């Protein structure tokens with residue numbers, strides 16, 4: 329997806345010079361990467377802990393640093409919509425007059441054939457249909473265009489016209505129509521592509537800037553399990569002005585000096601504004617002094633706490649590409665957010681909830697009672713018992729083990745908002761936990777459901793009888809963790825075989841390498857599970 333052209337590198341460097349960005353260019357080089365676009369490489373062996381890049385927060389492109397910061401603030405627009413809108417104005421209206429232009433123009437929203445980079449949800453049906461049934465579709469609902477993005481677009485369109493009418497600010501015509509009321513699909517898709525390009529490069533800066541684009545930091549490619557660098561920023565700053573220490577907006581409750589002085593001020597209300605200003609300046613001087621004293625080093629012109637850094641977490645050898653991690657993301661999420669996939673991604677899963685629901689529908693007579701029990705109380709009883717048991721185990725076990733509730737939480741963090749709402753404790757909350765992990769193992773709660781569905785009649789009666797009494801049910805629940813018996817294996821095969829056949833058939837029709845990678849990865853997980861069942 330969005331990759332940087334080598335031709336834009338000089339402009340990026342020009343921006344860095346003007347913006348006081350420190351890049352360790354004596355030891356690193358930015359050049360073409362085999363995996364696409366540009367990447368950052370070590371020119372010599374570099375030690376762990378080295379700061380490769382230091383960017384002052386004032387040189388991070390965020391909504392609050394942008395040319396339309398005040399307009400966004402006045403109209404209470406924040407988050408990704410604010411960043412997208414700010415990016416659109418800088419790159420299409422202010423252009424070369426903008427302080428940010430040399431950097432931002434390197435962020436491409438279309439390829440050299442003028443085709444927009446779009447997320448899978450905006451691909452034509454023929455391109456996205458091979459992905460149906462994958463985790464991208466059923467766990468993350470990322471094949472369906474989100475209502476939210478259309479709502480954001482409508483809001484942004486309304487604002488662009490309002491600003492035009494109120495101050496004559498030019499409308500970004502590439503993205504919004506001249507007539508506010510006329511929807512233009514092509515322009516809307518440019519807005520979607522802008523949001524996608526930004527989401528593939530954004531960093532969480534702090535609670536003042538929120539999300540932002542960080543020059544050069546966004547040139548590090550992703551490594552799935554062995555990144556070299558980490559992004560560092562002090563997140564906890566004043567929400568109103570971005571100050572790290574005491575400021576005019578927040579004064580710590582527990583600072584007796586400040587509180588005493590504040591009390592004195594409040595006793596003389598007529599002078600309060602003047603004294604507050606003096607107080608703020610004094611506190612600023614104190615903070616600067618503390619910073620100098622605490623490091624004892626010779627200062628360069630950047631105050632580290634006011635910067636974001638890219639720091640090496642481990643040594644790298646000359647010649648190797650230096651990788652970041654965009655998070656523990658499955659291919660489904662990498663494709664949805666960044667437009668690429670990785671072979672043998674250890675975070676991939678095969679989601680089986682839709683397959684189980686289809687099975688339930690088809691086999692109501694035999695399995696309805698058991699599925700209902702699971703949905704009404706079985707899942708909750710099992711996860712509560714399982715999580716309590718895990719909590720009692722040793723710390724090292726906990727680190728290695730697979731915790732059913734934890735995994736659900738980790739996943740739900742990455743689910744879209746609508747999916748999260750579906751899964752927040754309702755009768756369907758079990759759906760998001762029914763999957764195979766990358767080595768083909770089941771999650772504990774998928775294993776429990778399969779075992780529950782295949783308990784013999786005596787076991788099933790015992791389970792339902794004891795369900796009302798915590799002590800009794802807790803003695804019975806370990807049976808749901810047992811190894812699959814033949815009945816359970818048969819059921820797993822019934823669920824997996826059609827899914828596998830679908831993936832194999834889709835693979836014959838697909839040429840997009842990322843879609844192939846995702847399908848191959850999920851097909852391999854199913855294969856590993858089937859092998860283990862044999």
Ligand SMILES: C[S@@+](CC[C@H](N)C(=O)[O-])C[C@H]1O[C@@H](n2cnc3c(N)ncnc32)[C@H](O)[C@@H]1O
Pocket residue numbers: 329330331332333361363364365366367528529546547548549550551666667668669670
């Ligand atoms: C933050 S940028 C990284 C720099 C990018 N290569 C460039 O030229 O601008 C993220 C984009 O880089 C590409 N990318 C990053 N890591 C990758 C990987 N491991 N495999 C394939 N493409 C990757 C994808 O196109 C992704 O959308």
